[in-house]
Structures are given as structure tokens and as C-alpha cells.
Amino acid sequence: MDSLEHEDLLIKLRAKLNEEKIKLWESPYISDGGEISEALKELANKYSTVLNVENDSVLQGLHELQIHSIERSKANEEFKETGCATLRLKVTMGGQKPETIKILKKLNIQGDELINSIAELLKVDKNRIKLIYNGKMITHSSSLETQGVKNGAQLLALVMTETLEQIQKEDKIYNEMKSTLDDATLLTDYVGDLADDEEYMKLEDQSGQTVELPPAEKRALLIGLALHERGRAAAQNHDYSLALVLLLEADRQLNECRSSLLNTVDNCAVLQLDIAWCYLCLQSLSSANDAATRLTRAEKAFRISYGEDHQRLIALKGTNANERVLFMRLYLLQGIVAYHQNKREEARALLAKAETELNYLKVDEAAVGALTELGWTDAQARRGLRAARGPERAH
Structure with a gap:
């Protein structure tokens, strides 16, 4: 049994133990000598039949969970005493x-x-x-x-790794982040001093309407958006540790912006997806609950920003094709979280929705090649074909 299969088994065993309210750290499942008790062996045999998994694997999984539960019980006692x-x-x-x-x-x-x-x-x-x-x-x-x-x-x-190349890279990003903070502060302070009719910088929502923000909120918004971009760049380079640090700081900055603007744009929702993606790539199962909360927040924000069934988005852009990649990511991440919470049917349904969105996003590779020969980039070609839903309309 490989590590993924073992982790899957542990998820199922935890669910069964919670369902039946079995405490592995109490009698009759523990023995004085530390060896595996007969009661634990009988439980393994029972779950082996129910889960259709080899008895030895189930017994190993139960024993592992038992050791963890005993250690947790001892830790609770020590915390009370010391x-x-x-x-x-x-x-x-x-x-x-x-x-x-x-x-x-x-x-x-x-x-x-x-x-x-x-x-x-x-x-x-x-x-x-x-x-x-x-x-x-x-x-x-x-x-x-x-x-x-x-x-x-x-x-x-x-x-963070300690190679010279990595240290230089991190120092560069740190300096860029500090520079971003300083520049955004100077910029927002300057904009705040400008006359109302000044066109130096304006913030607009998705409908193109100018949004007025207090200086403090404008500063937090600009810094948050800049850090989000830095974090996404780190994630694209597969540096998920650094990406997560930058994205969480971006989230902290944006949370200081209490304006209703955040309910009319998708930036914050995309940020929640990016944070959850970093958790996944870092294999941080302990962050599953935070990921679930963030994904729920993202789904709600998308609904507010795009409208039910994307009607607001379609009214503005005429299509929802390219934004559907966000929903593919959302359903995929929600499905993975549900899987690790042992919500198997919910996970299956969400992953099926993700697959549907993925299939919708696929385009004719020959058409992509034809458009790139005309000077489009690969990404531009794919976006154009998705929006047009066919090569004949992508002019």
C-alpha cells in the first residue's frame, strides 16, 4: 500500500471511529504490555470487511491512530498539570x-x-x-x-532553503515587497492630495464605474493587489512556501479594506483560490479547514461579483468562457477538501463539476496553432477561442 492509499485508509478509519464513538486510547483497545490488544485485532477484522481492505493494512492503520490518540491524551494531561x-x-x-x-x-x-x-x-x-x-x-x-x-x-x-541563489531570490522579493509597500504608500498619499478632477489614478469596478475610497483603504487595496501578484509569480515558479507567505500578507492587507468594492470584483476570491492551492501543493492537510473556509468565501464572492449563473458577467463581457477556469479550480479544490473530510459523495460530485468545466475549456489545438502563426501568443489564442467557442469567430 503506497502513501496515498495509506492516507486514504486513515481518513476512512477516522470517520468510522468517530461515527461509532470508539476511543482507541481506552480499554479494551489498549493493553498493559503495549502490544496490540485482541479488541483492536477484532476491530481491524470488522473494518477490513466493511472497507474491503486487507486486514493487516487496517490493523496497521488502527494501531497508528491509536498511538496518536494515546500521545494526544498524555499531552492533554501534561497541559493540565504543567x-x-x-x-x-x-x-x-x-x-x-x-x-x-x-x-x-x-x-x-x-x-x-x-x-x-x-x-x-x-x-x-x-x-x-x-x-x-x-x-x-x-x-x-x-x-x-x-x-x-x-x-x-x-x-x-x-x-526557506539556504542556497545562495535562493537567498538572493528571497532578498530580491523581500526588497520588492518593501518597495511595493513604500511606493504604494507614497502613491496613495499623493493621490489623496490631488484635486477631485485629477485623472492621475482611478479605481473602477467591473462595470467601469469609478469607486471612491478613503486613503487608508486605497493604500491597503493597492498593497494587497501588488503582493497578490508577487505571490502568484512565486507559485508559477513552484515556490509555494514563498508564495503562501506573500499571499497571506496580501490577504491581511485586503482585509483592512472594508469597502463594498471587494464585493464587486473577483480579486479577493481569486486570492482565496491561490492560498488554498498553495496548501494543496505543500500537502498541508492540517490547513484543510482553513482551505474549506476560504473556498466557501471565494464561491460567495464569485456569485456576488458575477451574478447567479454568471448573468452579470455575460451582460458585461458577452461571455463567461475565460472566467470558467476559476470555477474549474474552485470545484477541484472543493472536491479535494471534501475528499479529505471523508465526504466522498460530495467530493465525487464536485470533481465531476470540475471535469465538466475542464472539458468546456478545451480548444482545438490546430486552431491554436493557426492563430499563433498569425502572431497571437498561445494564451491569447486559447482565450480568444474559448470566448468565441470556435475558430471561425475568433477574429
Whole structure:
């Protein structure tokens, strides 16, 4: 059984155990000597029949879950007695297989102390560590408790690689991000001082209507959009750790913009898709709940922005062809999340919807070739063919 099949089995076993309210850390499933109990063997035999999986694989999976549950029970007792919380960290380093480590810390310490401890444990520079919990970056100057971290929490630890080339790349992006922040601040301050009839910079919604924003919101919006683009560029280069850091910062900036503008454009919805995509590529299963929340938010935003059945989008552009790629991504990600939540029928339906959208997006490769010979780029050709739904109308 490979790793994916094993993970699938664990998902099914967790669901069965929760459904039947079975506690593997209690009698009769545990034994004094530490060996596998007869009760656990009987349970494995039962689930083997129900799930149509080999008995040995089921027993191995149950034993693995039992060990985790016993460790969790001991951690809860230790937290009650000492106040030390057990934190589980999924460590992702470039080019290496992710590993899970545990660390004991009181929750009243600042984020900086936790990051320092992780850096010492991993023998890396603390500046290369980014901690993410529940969709937010752990800040250095606030306590873990005030940031919502609890005993037994699972955090994602992103460790940037230390090659000279990568360091130079990260320094460049950091400087670009800092420059973006500075430039956006200067720009928005300048625009705020301009007369009302000045045409230097205007923000428009999807219908082309000018939207007036307070300076603080305009600054947050510009910075958020700039960071989103930086994050997408990093993701396109398959640097998902760096992309996630940039995208979460973009999300934080955009959340400071409380204007109704965000309900009329799709930028924030696309940002949620990009963050969920990074979670997937980083194999961060502990972020599944945050991904589900973000995808629900994205779906709602698309509905508001495009209208039910895309009628607003079609009225503005005459077609919804190219935006359907966003719905393909949405359904795909929702299907993957539902799968890992053991909602198999829901996952199957969502993945089928994603496949339908994907099939709609396919175009005639010969037509793409003909258009590129006329000077179009490959991307332009595909967008044109999708919008026209055929080569004869793409002029």
C-alpha cells in the first residue's frame, strides 16, 4: 500500500471511529504490555470487511491512530498539570520530504520564542522560518495564546532553503515587497492630495464605474493587489512556501479594506483560490479547514461579483468562457477538501463539476496553432477561442 492509499485508509478509519464513538486510547483497545490488544485485532477484522481492505493494512492503520490518540491524551494531561502545550509542526523545506515534529511550549510565550526554538531544533537561521496557523502568520511580538494557538494545535512551518541563489531570490522579493509597500504608500498619499478632477489614478469596478475610497483603504487595496501578484509569480515558479507567505500578507492587507468594492470584483476570491492551492501543493492537510473556509468565501464572492449563473458577467463581457477556469479550480479544490473530510459523495460530485468545466475549456489545438502563426501568443489564442467557442469567430 503506497502513501496515498495509506492516507486514504486513515481518513476512512477516522470517520468510522468517530461515527461509532470508539476511543482507541481506552480499554479494551489498549493493553498493559503495549502490544496490540485482541479488541483492536477484532476491530481491524470488522473494518477490513466493511472497507474491503486487507486486514493487516487496517490493523496497521488502527494501531497508528491509536498511538496518536494515546500521545494526544498524555499531552492533554501534561497541559493540565504543567501548562505546557504540545504543538505539532509540519516542517516543509525545499527539496525535502515534509516531516512532523512536536515541541512543548507554554502558550503565554511570544511567537518569537517559539520560532527561535524551532530554528535551534532544525539548526537553521530563525529568519528563514515562517509559521502559519489557521490561515495566518504567527507574529513575533504577540503571545501564542492571543494568536489563537491551543494545546494540540498543528502549525505549518515553512523553512526557506539556504542556497545562495535562493537567498538572493528571497532578498530580491523581500526588497520588492518593501518597495511595493513604500511606493504604494507614497502613491496613495499623493493621490489623496490631488484635486477631485485629477485623472492621475482611478479605481473602477467591473462595470467601469469609478469607486471612491478613503486613503487608508486605497493604500491597503493597492498593497494587497501588488503582493497578490508577487505571490502568484512565486507559485508559477513552484515556490509555494514563498508564495503562501506573500499571499497571506496580501490577504491581511485586503482585509483592512472594508469597502463594498471587494464585493464587486473577483480579486479577493481569486486570492482565496491561490492560498488554498498553495496548501494543496505543500500537502498541508492540517490547513484543510482553513482551505474549506476560504473556498466557501471565494464561491460567495464569485456569485456576488458575477451574478447567479454568471448573468452579470455575460451582460458585461458577452461571455463567461475565460472566467470558467476559476470555477474549474474552485470545484477541484472543493472536491479535494471534501475528499479529505471523508465526504466522498460530495467530493465525487464536485470533481465531476470540475471535469465538466475542464472539458468546456478545451480548444482545438490546430486552431491554436493557426492563430499563433498569425502572431497571437498561445494564451491569447486559447482565450480568444474559448470566448468565441470556435475558430471561425475568433477574429
